[in-house]
Amino acid sequence: QSALTQPASVSGSPGQSITISCTGTSSDVGGYNYVSWYQQHPGKAPRLMIYDVRNRPSGVSNRFSGSKSGNTASLTISGLQADDEADYYCNSYTSSSTLVVFGTGTKVTVL
Amino acid sequence: EVQLVESGGGLVQPGRSLRLSCAASGFKFDDYAMHWVRQAPGKGLEWVSGITWNSDNTGYADSVKGRFTISRDNAKNSLYLQMNSLRVEDTALYYCAKDIEWELLDPDFDHWGQGTLVTVSS
Numbered sequence: 001q002s003a004l005t006q007p008a009s010v011s012g013s014p015g016q017s018i019t020i021s022c023t024g025t026s027s028d029v030g031g032y033n034y035v036s037w038y039q040q041h042p043g044k045a046p047r048l049m050i051y052d053v054r055n056r057p058s059g060v061s062n063r064f065s066g067s068k069s070g071n072t073a074s075l076t077i078s079g080l081q082a083d084d085e086a087d088y089y090c091n092s093y094t095s096s097s098t099l100v101v102f103g104t105g106t107k108v109t110v111l
Numbered sequence: 112e113v114q115l116v117e118s119g120g121g122l123v124q125p126g127r128s129l130r131l132s133c134a135a136s137g138f139k140f141d142d143y144a145m146h147w148v149r150q151a152p153g154k155g156l157e158w159v160s161g162i163t164w165n166s167d168n169t170g171y172a173d174s175v176k177g178r179f180t181i182s183r184d185n186a187k188n189s190l191y192l193q194m195n196s197l198r199v200e201d202t203a204l205y206y207c208a209k210d211i212e213w214e215l216l217d218p219d220f221d222h223w224g225q226g227t228l229v230t231v232s233s
Contacts, residue, residue: 001173003155034217038156045206045226046148046156051219089156093218099170100146100158100218 001096004029004103006089011109017078020106022090023071028101030071034093037066037075041086049088050075077108085110113137113222115207120227123197131227133190133207138222141165141185144210146220147192149203149229159205160192164213175201197231204228 005023012018022029022037029035033053038046048057050066053073063078073092077084090103119131131147146161160181162169169181180193190207205227208220 032217034219036219038220040156045223046220047223048219048221051211051221052217057221087155091156091158091218093216097176098158098172099161099215100172102148102156102158105155 001094001098001101004090004092004101006103006106008104009107009109011111012080013111014080014082016080017076018080018108020075020077020088020090020108022073022075022092022103024073024092024094024101025071027096028092028094029068029073029090031095032093033068035066035068035073036091037064038089038091039084039086040089046089080110082110084108113209115209115222115224117205117207117224117227120205120229122230122232124233125197125199125231127197128193128195129197129229131192131194131205131207131229133224135188135190135207135209138209140188142213144213144215145183145190146208146210146218147181147190148206148208148220148223149201150206150226151200151203154203157203158218161210161215161218162190163215168215170215194229197229199231202229202231
C-alpha cells in the first residue's frame with residue numbers, strides 16, 4: 001500500500017487561503033468518507049484538525065475546512081496565520097491489507 | 112485531561128526485541144480503539160498498528176506484519192507494542208494515539224503522546 005500523495009510544499013501570505021490536496025485511490029480516499037487531517041509543528045506531536053472528510057474537532061478554528069472529490073481530498077486554510085506554518089498530513093482507511101494509510105506530508109510556509 | 116505517556120524505547124541491535132508501553136489517563140480507556148504511529152527522523156507519519164476497544168480485532172502495516180504484536184490491558188489502562196526481529200528501518204519515534212471510535216474502520220486520532228524513540232543499530 002503506497003502512501004497518499006500530497007504536494008511537498010504549499011505557501012501563502014498572511015490572510016490568504018491555501019489548499020492542500022491528498023490523492024489516493026478508490027480503495028482508500030475515493031471509497032470511504034474516512035479522511036482526516038493532522039497538523040504537526042516541529043518537535044511536537046500531530047494534532048487532529050479534520051475528521052471524516054469535513055468535520056472539525058472541538059477547539060479547531062473554522063478557518064480549517066475539508067472536502068473530497070473522487071479520489072482526492074483537500075484541506076483548505078483560510079485567513080492564513082503565522083502559526084499555521086507546520087507540516088500537514090492526511091490519512092484514510094484503506095481496504096488493502098494495511099488498514100490505515102497516511103499521506104506523504106505537506107510543509108506549509110507563511111510568507 | 113487526556114494523557115498518553117509512552118515508554119520502553121531505546122537503542123537495540125538488529126534482530127533483537129523491544130516492548131513499548133503507553134499509559135493512558137483522563138478518559139475511559141476501554142471505550143476506544145488505540146493505535147501506534149511512527150515517524151522516522153526527518154520523515155513522515157506511518158501507521159504501525161491498531162486495536163479495537165476489546166482487543167477482538169487488530170491491524171498491522173505490511174512493513175511490520177508478522178514481527179510486531181499490539182495488545183492492551185483495559186484493567187491497567189495500558190497499550191503495548193511487542194516488536195521482534197527489529198530492523199534498521201524500524202528506527203523512529205513511536206507515538207501512541209487514541210481513536211475517536213471503538214473500532215478500526217474509521218481511523219481518527221484525536222490525542223497523541225509525545226512519543227518514545229526506538230533506534231535500531233549495531
